Amino acid sequence: MSKQDYYETLGISKSADKKEIKKAYRKKAIQHHPDKNKGDKRSEEKFKEAAEAYEILSDENKKARYDQYGHAAFEGPQDGGFGGFSGGGMNMEDIFSQFGDIFGGGFGGQSRGQARVKGSTMRIRLKLTLEDILNGVDKKVKVKRLVKAKGATYKTCDTCNGQGQVMRVTNTVLGRMQTQSTCPVCQGAGRSIDNRPKGSDANGMVYAEEMVSINIPAGVTDGVQLKVSGKGNDAPGNGIPGDLLVLIQEIVHDKLKREGVNLHYDMYISIPEAILGISKELNTLKGKVRLKIDAGTQSGKILRLRGKGLPSLETYGNGDLLVHINIWTPQKISKDQKKYFQSIIDNENFKPNPNTSEKSFFEKVKEMFS
Secondary structure, rough: OOOOHHHHHHHHOOOOOOOOOOOHHHHHHOOOOOOOOOHHHHHHHHHHHHHHHHHHHHOOHHHHHHHHHHHHHHHOOOOOOOOOOOOHHHHHHHHHHHHHHHHHOOOHHHHHOOOOOOOOOOEEEEEEOOHHHOOOOEEEEEEEEEEEEEOOEEEEEOOOOOOOEEEEEEEEEEEEEEEEOOOOOOOOEEEEEEEOOOOOOOOEEEEEEEEEEEEEEEOOOOOOOEEEOOOOOOOOOEEOOEEEEEEEEEEOOOEEEEEEEEEEEEEEEEEHHHHOOEEEEEEEOOOEEEEEEEEOOOOOOOOEEEOOOOEEEOOOOOOOOEEEEEEEEOOOOOOHHHHHHHHEEEEEEEEOOOOOOOHHHHHHHHOOOO
């Protein structure tokens, strides 16, 4: 079933300004508000549809996209997430919290379900290897978070009557001024402790350990923060849990160096191997590969193994593995070896003679990043 045009949903024209859009939404919201139409599922759906329409049309950028592409502008991964709105899947509490200023004090918003405070955010560090990052991984971590104590009960806060906010009127030289602030008794929760179990804090909360499963996508980078919704500290009363922020910390690999999606590896070969050429086995994150090193290979040569790097969070495909060839020069040699090298030191074959096909160091670096 196709969605109704957002302008039709609010009963306005495409030329409507912000004030008209807000006025039309408030009218629809009051008309179909759940408190006014208890048990009427159709009214609840219309209430959600109006909220979704207002969320898009009240934002200049989203409105411009909608005017150009219609509903297609917000379908699929390019949506970017608009407050969790997805037609019938909208959460009523989200609507009240996002657009409470439009409802005012007359209808619900706060009075419908009282104030809903969100628990505090928790932060942890999670160490990952390059192998973890290559394929993505599910990690289970034990977290210690605040939860409501068993047997804790709450009552409506007498100070704010469940609103979580208190109004103060003060006399100033400009006249009487009204201000609103968080309730000092319930700290905005709208409810205060009624029965406090032994061992719990002043809000009826205790610490408890919980095993949390964290899905790590492939290609994350050091310092990235992932959010696990609802796994932070609980809030007292009828509050909702906070979130758990996971800071990714990459474990330094003993042989591979990361640079974005590319990996670098230093391979050392001997002088005879460089002269004669050799085939060497190399362990990559994706398994073993056989690497052919041509005869006469110069120190500093870079071999690119395409697709053997790390995936990107933003694009498809993998980076490359760049193998840097280094010719190992021994510091100690035997008398016979010394005698041999002395015999060939003036040989034309062993005198440096770079030709135009040999790339300079700076050219190699430029090529590496192209």
